[in-house]
Amino acid sequence: MYSYPLSSRILLAIDCIIFGFDGKDIKLLLIKRNFEPELGKWSLMGGFLKEEEDLEAGASRILYDLTGLKDIYVEQLEVFGKVNRDPAERTVSVVFFALIQIEEHDAEAVRSHNASWISLDKRPQLIFDHEQMVMRAIEHLRYKAALHPIGFELLPEYFSIPQLQKLYEAIYNTPLDRRNFSRKLLSTGLLIDTGHKNSNSTTKKATLYKLDTVRYKEKFHAFWNFMPDSMKPAQS
């Protein structure tokens, strides 16, 4: 057995960007820290990787802890590793990107962590480099939603086309044409008409669809080109 005695060990943090959608705005799940340092300030939900824990398991643990949810959409976003990013101690943070169905979260767990759902455009100042992390996550959401059918992860199992359109309009912060959106969406073949109608509408009830989970995997690239041209990211 060998080891690497000369190299230094470093604290490895995990921070989670948790997006939700309330039907109108994209929301972020943020916590108001009740521990030092930076007690009382807003931050992303995070924690440290444990010695005997896989990295992805660490992210799942932290996400479960705050939301009570398992099997949610998570992917690695980026590692933040500037020497002085955490004033307390050198800490390298792996940022995870999670999409959840906002109705499904465990409100009690959220409350006990001093956490809140906050609209993206009303987010407070965040500690350390967390604002950079959020900006990176927004960029990634725009990217990914243009290429792949991940928007569904933010909606309930049964959803209408207008609901999905409102989500895309929130993601790209731009109005979309209802007729073209609907045509393009249905042409992906990823939606199954459930035959039901939306009950919480105050006027004409919209048809409810669900995702075709088999085709979802086969046609993961079906959304290639759902981003308005003007929104295509400038770099990286």
Add this chain to the structure above:
Amino acid sequence: MYSYPLSSRILLAIDCIIFGFDGKDIKLLLIKRNFEPELGKWSLMGGFLKEEEDLEAGASRILYDLTGLKDIYVEQLEVFGKVNRDPAERTVSVVFFALIQIEEHDAEAVRSHNASWISLDKRPQLIFDHEQMVMRAIEHLRYKAALHPIGFELLPEYFSIPQLQKLYEAIYNTPLDRRNFSRKLLSTGLLIDTGHKNSNSTTKKATLYKLDTVRYKEKFHAFWNFMPDSMKPAQS
């Protein structure tokens, strides 16, 4: 000042996927380890993050060490963090993705590291989880080259359209139509005709272009859709 006394510190490795293109094949710069563990086996070039070093600086240091090059195209790819990925000790590895102009590397530095350029399809078995890292990098290369004009990073400053086409054919492992490729490429407005002709051609000499670096930044999404449909990645 605060610190985090209860959390464990972990060795943080950096591994680099280094791609080159010799005009025909995509190549990987790999090293034959002359140190333990796994002495004599093939691996990616790597090292450990230093206590007083930014993460990206660590990657640059390792890349410079092997290639003698600065200012090359580098981006984070993914973190590999399974508990037992390195049998010697718990090590979390941040993998970086680099594209270099193969002619520019420092052959002496490569030799002294016991490294070689190896065609992608002839790569040997690699240590640890490095094969997974390479597969992830190939997927990323295909993705990125379809969306953004990064292929140029693998070519010399002056290049011809047929050269670029051969690169894309190597990336997607599929033949492309010369006429359609050329039309699409020129329509991006990213190429400047240098007026010169390729001298190393054995038949008709091709026009040499260079990248319009100003428009490159403005139109970083100009390549959106350069991937053959059949090659669009299955997931992630």
Add this chain to the structure above:
DNA sequence: TATTTATAGTGTATTATTGACACAATTAAA
């Protein structure tokens, strides 16, 4: 119960983009 208001759902004509395909031009080697 008829009208109003808000939202859902669909069709078409125009334009832009893609894909398939063929021929002429250049250069070096035979």
Add this chain to the structure above:
DNA sequence: TTTAATTGTGTCAATAATACACTATAAATA
């Protein structure tokens, strides 16, 4: 000077994207 290999360009048909307007439904209200 002929041959072989490769570069460069044009056209037509199919497909996809965009812009735009009317009808249908459901609840609230007059």
